[in-house]
Amino acid sequence: MSAATTVPHHVLGLLTECVVQVVGTTDTGSGVLIAPGFVLTCAHVVRSDPAVTVKWHGNSYAGSKVVFASQAPSRRTKVWGYPDLAIVAVDIPNHPCAKLDFRTPRLDDPLHAQGFADKYDQGWAIDSATPRYDGTSGGFWQVAVGEFARGMSGGPVLNVRTGGVCALVKTSRQPGAAQGGLLAPIHGLRQADRDLYQAVVRGHDRYHADGSRPWSRHLDALIDDEPTGRHHRKRWELTPAEERILRGVLAGMPAAGDHAARFESAGPSPAPQDHRPLLDHGDVVTELAELMPGDGLPYVLRFAAALVAASAPGTADDLYRWLLLSAGAMQRSEEMLSFLQSPERPPDVESVMIRLRPSGHDCTKYDLTVWNRHASGTVVARITDPQAKPFEEVKQRIFEILPEQIDALAHAPGGSPSDLPVMIEFFLPVELMDETFEAWTPWPEQWSRLGRRHPTVVRDLRRTTGALRVGDWERRFRSLQGDRVGSVLEVVGCDDEIDHESMEGRLQLRGNLAVLALGSSPLRSGTGPALDVGLYSGVPVLIWRRASCTGTDGPECPGRHFLDDLRRELADVHGSDLPRRVWALRNEAAGRRDDTHCGAQLVLLWDDPNRRPPHDRMIDPEETRLDV
Incomplete structure (x- = not known):
């Protein structure tokens, strides 16, 4: 992500607005509002408390529920191990949310820490420190310089270069001395329950997707100290605005999928083996965004394009629009077009669709309809027998026509370049689903079975007629x-x-x-x-x-x-x-x-659901496209 060398003072003020005090049974520390209804703090601040008091803007919110806290240490060690993070659910109306940055800082990146401290016996007030990143230790980050006063534990740490909260204050190296200490990186949140993690992070991303938020406005304006017009040249990294919008779009998409496989598919080959667990689409973006591709399309654009291709129709329209706009702004339109049209991307499988529908007058008889579905998604009606017949007669009719329909697909103009065998799809009422379709022998060679020559599947007739919710x-x-x-x-x-x-x-x-x-x-x-x-x-x-x-x-x-x-x-x-x-x-x-x-x-x-036969209507058998 592009960013300036220093963040405007406005952002430091916005960070202060998000700092809270966390009061537990035995400890008092700090925390930060990170998503609507959620505070992030250190686990050693809340300890084993099921609920704590959160103080913000002079108001106390007692009974705030601790919904996640990383494992406590053994009595022998007494040191809270990685990730030392806790999530507290709060009922604070219309509160601001800090912008998060899940990346590891660069060596010597300037940081800015805030938190409540009872310094010089003057009462609890927000204090700050300005350490620099100095490597890792046991999963935590070491920082040099800066004094972390008592009570700052759990307070947010801003990466001044990127303008996002990247960690929480964990402990000082030496109390009362400006010798730095340890930070708990927020990427440790991936140790939380997947559903809770997605709820928190997606809430954060949706909040900051709104470009009118003050924090978003300030970060959108950040640019590197390079000549004017830099962003009108070909580039591989995302701007803060592009990444912010992308994360907001992904937060509105279905979360399911093998995120590790998508990372490996979109990223470099061989893929890095040391990346952290990937629980959501945004995690893939985090891990890919700062990897510079040797050649070709930036990894994040590859990931977005693959996700669009794998999504059901209508579910990824916003992502597709982001992809086109961002590829154009990055001067990558031609590479994106080449990627989307790459012959290495597997074509859709062609199929013969066969529907057996019970007659409305006699449920022991069935009418027959056959379509050919081409690799392009084109669905062409081929056979319609509206006169219902007993099942054995319909079966013989299918034997007569099926070899011809398979050959028609194989020799159709502009046919699929795929070497996959044509699929056979039977749309059936439930009572026919146990019929031995894959063992049928529609060819003269009685040993040649349909299910061995072609992938043969059965399907639920009711789903395509609207009789069941889709x-x-x-x-x-x-x-x-x-x-x-x-x-x-x-x-x-x-x-x-x-x-x-x-x-x-x-x-x-x-x-x-x-x-x-x-x-x-x-x-x-x-x-x-x-x-x-x-x-x-x-x-x-x-x-x-x-x-x-x-x-x-x-x-x-x-x-x-x-x-x-x-x-x-x-x-x-x-x-x-x-x-x-x-x-x-x-x-x-x-x-x-x-x-x-x-x-x-x-x-x-x-x-x-992406392979549905068309709605019934009178059609020309040579019609090349039907809306489904």
Whole structure:
């Protein structure tokens, strides 16, 4: 981030406005308002107190709740270890928030510390010190020069170069002497509970995204001591305003995803191995923002572009606008365009979409509709049989037309450059989901199975007709995109005692859960509630073994073997690769002639909300694009 050598005195005054006094049962220290409703202080100030009194602007807020405090030391050491941070929830209306800077200062960066101190027996008042950064010690930062008076513990430390609070005062090297001491860096907040951390940091980022805030106005004006017009030249780093706006946009986006994988994908190769835990999008920005790329697009722009590409339609519009504006301002538009159009970026998988819809007059009969979905996202209607027929007749009709439709996709003008096999997607009512679609043989070679030649998935017909709510479905699918399956998966064994209420409770507790694996068929065993509630709750992926429960409990249960093997096979698979991985497992099971392999009798319900058939209407079969 660009910044001046010195921060205006206005910012020092704004920092003073955010300093609070924290009074615990046994200790009195300082703290800083960092997000609406939250104070940051040192854990050794609050100790084991469940609540403390926070004093600000002459008012006392007793009973302020300590919602996080890092672990206390053992009786033997008595020294609070890293990160020595605590978060206190406060009920203070319309309070200001200090601007945070999660980066490590440069050697000899000038710092400015503030906090309450009872100095010279004149009563508690805000005091200050001006140390300089001097390296690290046990996770804490060492500083030289400056006296930290008693009571300043937990007070904010401003990096004068960047204009953001980077640490809290921890302790003096020698009480009463201006010999510096130790600081607790605020990046230690990543040791807190993920949900709490995201709530605090996203609240901070949304607050400072408002460019009318005095702190934001002053930092937006900071520039390096370089010639005028510097920011009209090609550059790799973000300005304070660009980063502030980016963090505000990211704070409004879904937080799910494998942030470490996104960091490694966007950053240098090989990726640094010593970065801190990444709990949210903003952490990726922190770690990437000051890494200078050898060539090509700056890492933060790469990250933003990849996040746009992985997001559901309409959820990343603000990020996309920021990306275009920032790339232009950084004189990186051509590189951004090249990156977005890179042939290395995987194309969308083509598919034949097949819908079987029960007749309104006779639910034992089905009408048939077939679309071809091209890699560009174009959806073309190919077959419409409005006259409902019994399932076996519809099956024979599919056998007649499917090879031709697959070939049509393979030879379409401007077809996909991908070498991925065409996907087959069946949109079905629940009662047909256990049909052996992947074992069908629509070719003359009776040994050639549909699910071995092509990734074959089933889908929930009701979601595409609006019969089920789609908000939860889209949200859960976003948590799967770019993430590893193991982090968003839950298993349901044949012998699990579940009903609809208990299953709903499990799903509500895991809002990011995107994959349910069942040990036996939900249409022929006790796992049925998992399918019912999973579909209703928007779980986009369900996997099960097409077999009834054998009634064997314990380690000999085939369903348990299936789930254990499946969990191992899918743990590190990225969500977007799941249909192809299931296709590979089916072929592995056939190649080994192993009926106990988890790829045998494997059903994959894969509901990607970005791949929907168009709304029904009369269309020309050659129409090239339909709104979905």
